[in-house]
Amino acid sequence: MQPLKVDGERLWQSLMDLARIGATPKGGVRRLTLTDLDRQGRDTFVQWARAAGMTIRIDAIGNIFARRAGVDDSLPPVMTGSHLDTQPSGGKFDGAYGVMAGLEVVRRLNDLGIRTRAPIEVAAWTNEEGSRFVPTMMGSGVYASVYAVGEMLAQKDVDGVSVGEALKSIGYQGDAKPVKVGAYFEAHIEQGPVLENTGTTIGAVQGALGQRWFDVEVTGQDSHAGPTPMELRRDALLAASRLVVETNRVACTYPDNARATVGHMRVAPNSRNVVPGAVNMTLDVRNAKDETLLAMVEDLRRSAAKIAAETRCTIDVKEVLYFAPSHFDPKLVESVRASARALGLSCRDIVSGAAHDAVYLNRIAPTAMIFVPCEGGLSHNELENARPDEIAAGASVLINAMVAAAVVAEAAQAA
Ligand SMILES: [Zn+2]
Incomplete structure (x- = not known):
């Protein structure tokens, strides 16, 4: 036919x-x-x-x-x-x-x-x-x-x-x-x-693609942008920014249609002359294979722990959605x-x-x-x-x- x-x-x-x-x-x-x-x-x-x-x-x-x-x-x-x-x-x-x-x-x-x-x-x-x-x-x-x-x-x-x-x-x-x-x-x-x-x-x-979504809370300490020396800061936005870069690295290095995105970020107190003490952000990780998706997430969690230690902030990563x-x-x-x-x-x-x-x-x-x-x-x-x-x-x-x-x-x- x-x-x-x-x-x-x-x-x-x-x-x-x-x-x-x-x-x-x-x-x-x-x-x-x-x-x-x-x-x-x-x-x-x-x-x-x-x-x-x-x-x-x-x-x-x-x-x-x-x-x-x-x-x-x-x-x-x-x-x-x-x-x-x-x-x-x-x-x-x-x-x-x-x-x-x-x-x-x-x-x-x-x-x-x-x-x-x-x-x-x-x-x-x-x-x-x-x-x-x-x-x-x-x-x-x-x-x-x-x-x-x-x-x-x-x-x-x-x-x-x-x-x-x-x-x-x-x-x-x-x-x-x-x-x-x-x-x-x-x-x-x-x-x-x-x-x-x-x-x-x-x-x-x-x-x-499978999807895993997270809410990420980065906590540092607000402090004055002038008197606080660089080595004594606990800059939550610096930690968050490094995590954004890691997110991009992970998505670019893993196989199986890997994607990872930080699409939303809220900075507090969001003031010109205050070292940011808190950042809330989202993280959206996707992959065609469940095991690769999990490996991406584990990699990002390790990165987050390392960044937290180096910036003396805490980074709390909470999963809010999983879609196989x-x-x-x-x-x-x-x-x-x-x-x-x-x-x-x-x-x-x-x-x-x-x-x-x-x-x-x-x-x-x-x-x-x-x-x-x-x-x-x-x-x-x-x-x-x-x-x-x-x-x-x-x-x-x-x-x-x-x-x-x-x-x-x-x-x-x-x-
Ligand atoms: Zn549609």
Whole structure:
């Protein structure tokens, strides 16, 4: 069979239409989870899915599942999806692409009269971004039993509104029970620069980096910047700065896609003529392999102890998050590569530096992701952009991989 191709223009148009909901003057989208704008985005997706002949289920955390029946509807669905919520100053593609690509898969199967043995489902997961309510990837986390639904419904935003209240007010609290998922695919923009820099259209995602986050508290002593001789200081900012340099060294010397970042620092008393006595900072360490991740952290802890001794400060390193590296299903990843090959698209293996809903689905079902380039690697930004031909290419890879997993039962006309 010839590889299938989606209707790239229709997909692009749907993305642009969806991006009008919550559009910002700079060309981005602000559609925070469980707001009225999110409701409008959800309503639009549901309306389009129904128009494509799909049935809708909504679960207790507000995840939406649009289903295209299979010839054997008792088989576990082959699922795809992503999220419709955005960051406060987000773009048109992060999340929306995965949902619209899934919808386009169904529309195209309808065009061609192809029926699959297993049902096909397109999911829109609640609160992937985690900017209004923590944690991130809440809906897929509940689906994969990482989080208890009751606890998640009780999470509150800064105004004291709970997830449960917000869900009810937009009319998206349902009672659908989770179903066994046969296979899960997610198409997403890369949100990084690798595909664009290497001139590659498709990233076959092998998994996502593991993450360890820390809060670091450096304590020295405030003292006068003039009378305190250098050798008698206990400069917390000097200690913190040395730890920043060590963080960079560790990330640059370890293998397996090592990354390490100090993204936030608070200096006290933060005054021009006072030797800083206290620094609070964050530390974000990532790696594709759990043992390398641990080795990086141990190296950083040794560095911190050495710096503390040399600067006569104390450095307290407290772990606040651990997220194991994920490895996607080798057969599905190969199916993504094979679909790209059949379509004549350039493809390379890639590891996701960010977490996605797919990371949680991977815990309960065979999972793979498809990355397409985004301009300048820019995401979580109003200027986030992607090329229409590459957006279409990713969805064409998706349709072939999904059809391979769901198995064609009948085709009314040739592709
Ligand atoms: Zn996303």
